Amino acid sequence: MMHRFDTLFARLFSVSLLAIVLAHLLAFIWFTQYDFPPRPPRECLALADPGVAEQMPELHERCGPPVFRGPIVLLVFQLITLVAGAWYGAKLLARPIQRFNEAAERLSENLDSPPLLDAGPKEVQQAAQIFNRMQQRIRGQVQQRARMLGAVSHDLRTPLSRLKLRLEQIDNEKLQAQMRQDLNDMIGMLDATLTYLHEQRTSEALQRYDVQALVESLVENAQDHGAEVEAHGQCAPLQTQPMALRSCVSNLIDNALRYGGATRVELHDSDAALEIRIIDHGPGISAEQREAVFEPFFRLEGSRNRNSGGVGLGMTIAREAVQRLGGHLLLEETPGGGLTSIIGLPRGVPTD
CATH class of the missing domain: 1.10.287 (Helix Hairpins)
Incomplete structure (x- = not known):
């Protein structure tokens, strides 16, 4: 029977009702213990007229400020108790929403994340059960695909x-x-x-990884195949997903070598973020098409044609890998002509 009334409305109404009753009860106990405030003398009531207060200052001193002649203690008790009740009620409502927010964030990063705990009020339990069924259906569709x-x-x-x-x-x-x-x-x-x-x-575990060694290894492999590429800069190890980062950097270096020829990879490290720049001096990409190249199977005319290799997925794979790491991938024009790919990776640990 109690479970039927365990709803968000019932909880909020109960907290509000309890706060009101408690406020009056505390005020009643206070006045019972310390007596109710006495009724002010009749001459003190005359202070309500501003002219009387100016003509009889001694009466003003004897009666005290008007604010202390009313049931101020009762109002203070009610105010404090109602504010506390409102704070607790808002926190009670916000808690399940925060849990849903965290679960949705985990689901966006990993379809195999733990299901949402179906506990709490009736509405929250129903929403959690629907959320978990949705996660199972999405996982099943992905596996079927x-x-x-x-x-x-x-x-x-x-x-x-x-x-x-x-x-x-x-x-x-x-x-x-x-x-x-x-x-x-x-x-x-x-x-x-x-x-x-x-x-x-694919979901990959986070680990502390030597990004500088990764970049130097990719550059050396390309040099062994006759590519004109070099690496510059240093950086400290980064908490990341090694395979995702390797896939991203490798795709960008391959694209730069294929379409731009000579390539330069620069590492710029700071306390807040690590920046990897892949710079070429090829034909580049016009500003209005730089965002479109991240779409699956999008291919530019001219430099990115059928004969130059690629099927239009390299940049898509690179950006999605960086986004899984909590970073960003931008394309800019190289000074003097060409394309610069900028990978920005935060030093904080991304959520998995």
Whole structure:
């Protein structure tokens, strides 16, 4: 029976009613213990007339300030008690909202986060149960999509591999090269799409990581393949997700080398944040298109065409990786021409 009346309305009404009753009860106890304030003498009532107060100052001194002649103690008790009741009632209402806010934040970062505890008033329990069912449905849809993509990937790779083998039987070398390019593009798009979707659903633990060593390692690997790239600057280790950060920096360096040629990676460290700049002097990206390149499968004309490689997912993967780390990824024009990609990572521990 009590559970039926355990609602937010019932709790707030009970707190307010209790505060009012307690205020009057405390005032009654006070006056019972120390007697009620005496009725002021009749001559003191004349002080209500301003002219009398000016003509008889001795009467004003004997009667005291008018404010202390009324039931001031009662009003003080009521004010203090009602303020305390209002504060507690507001805190009581805000607590479940804060819990929902924290649960939604955890869900946005990780679909496998613990379910929301369905405790408290009736409305809160119902909302928590609906929230948990929503989380289960979202998780099920993501898992179903992953299974479907895995099946499509497996089913597509088999005929694509057979087609590549049959290309060798074509005598026309020009036609063979064109078809081989088309097949390679299809395989590249398939691999990039699966990588992107894998990055979206992957949850990685935070750990203290040497970002400087990561950047230097990526630069050295690119140099071993003949790329013109160099790293500058130093930074302290950072609490981050290593694989997500590696994916982001690697994609940005690859893009800079592919479209801009010579590339420079700079580390700028501070107590508040770490900034990684990937600078090239290629054709760059116009200001009105810099935000569009983060959309999946968006490809620029000219420099980012089919023959230059890529399927339009590198920048998308990079930004989403940085956002999972609580940072930001911006694109700016390099002085003198080119593109500068700026990764900003806070020194605080991001929420997972």
